[in-house]
Amino acid sequence: MKVGDSVVVEAEIACGECPACKAGNYNDCDKLAGIGINGGGGLSEHKEKALQSHSADIVVDPSKEDLAERVRHETDEAGADLVFDAAGAEPVDHQLLEALKATGGLMVVALHGKPITLNLTKELGFGEKFIRCTMGYANDHADAIKLIHDRNIDLSTFITDRIKVEDIVDKGFRQLRQDAENHVKIIVSM
Ligand SMILES: [Zn+2]
Numbered sequence: 001m002k003v004g005d006s007v008v009v010e011a012e013i014a015c016g017e018c019p020a021c022k023a024g025n026y027n028d029c030d031k032l033a034g035i036g037i038n039g040g041g042g043l044s045e046h047k048e049k050a051l052q053s054h055s056a057d058i059v060v061d062p063s064k065e066d067l068a069e070r071v072r073h074e075t076d077e078a079g080a081d082l083v084f085d086a087a088g089a090e091p092v093d094h095q096l097l098e099a100l101k102a103t104g105g106l107m108v109v110a111l112h113g114k115p116i117t118l119n120l121t122k123e124l125g126f127g128e129k130f131i132r133c134t135m136g137y138a139n140d141h142a143d144a145i146k147l148i149h150d151r152n153i154d155l156s157t158f159i160t161d162r163i164k165v166e167d168i169v170d171k172g173f174r175q176l177r178q179d180a181e182n183h184v185k186i187i188v189s190m
Contacts, residue, residue, distance in 0.1 A: 008145070012136050027136035034136065062091075068098035075101075084109055090116040094123065102127040109134050162187045 001007070014021050014029035021029050060070050071080050079101030085093055088110030096106050097118075108131060118124070124131070137144075148155065160183045163171040172186050 008141050010141070025138055027138040032136070062095050067095040071099040080104055082107060086110050088112045090114070093118070097123045097129060097131075100127065100129050103129065105130045105132060107132055107134060158184045159187055160184050162189065164188070165190045 011034055012027060012029075013033040014026035015031040016026070018030040020026065026032075058070075058074060060067055068079075072078070080099050081101060081104050083096040083099055083104070083106050085096055085106060085108045090112075093106065093108070093116060100106065104127070106129065123129070147153070161171065161175070163186060165188050168188055172188060175186065176183055
């Protein structure tokens with residue numbers, strides 16, 4: 001590594017000694033701590049713009065349209081095999097479960113700040129659907145960087161500001177706390 005090289009910082013801090021760490025799943029560490037990990041919300045508008053710009057065939061705003069109905073329509077009434085909750089908001093989980101086909105699964109990749117209430121029999125039992133959660137990442141950076149590079153994926157819509165390291169308090173941390181609605185990633189140059 002030399003001066004000027006781009007680097008990625010692993011934001012997870014794991015103990016390296018607990019059973020999860022020893023199994024290689026350091027993202028599930030008993031003592032996991034994170035740098036810059038925060039809750040959902042606030043990102044939906046940016047995510048929608050980002051999706052529209054390069055990766056989704058269809059973008060649905062569930063606040064304006066019935067998501068489950070639209071998914072059924074787009075899948076010839078079959079429903080979705082797999083859905084992802086990246087929002088961390090309870091109403092989204094209910095809609096996603098409803099959009100699933102029988103035996104389909106909900107992957108929760110968002111952080112939920114509050115407990116949610118599910119009717120297990122009605123929402124999961126009928127249709128034998130399942131929920132699985134994920135936390136952080138483990139040894140995924142290299143694959144993620146390669147995918148972005150190989151597929152020429154433009155992630156610039158996620159970058160909401162670029163600042164110098166000397167401005168990190170006022171234009172970085174303070175902005176993220178006070179104006180979270182309008183920020184996703186702030187790039188800091190050193
Ligand atoms: Zn550990």
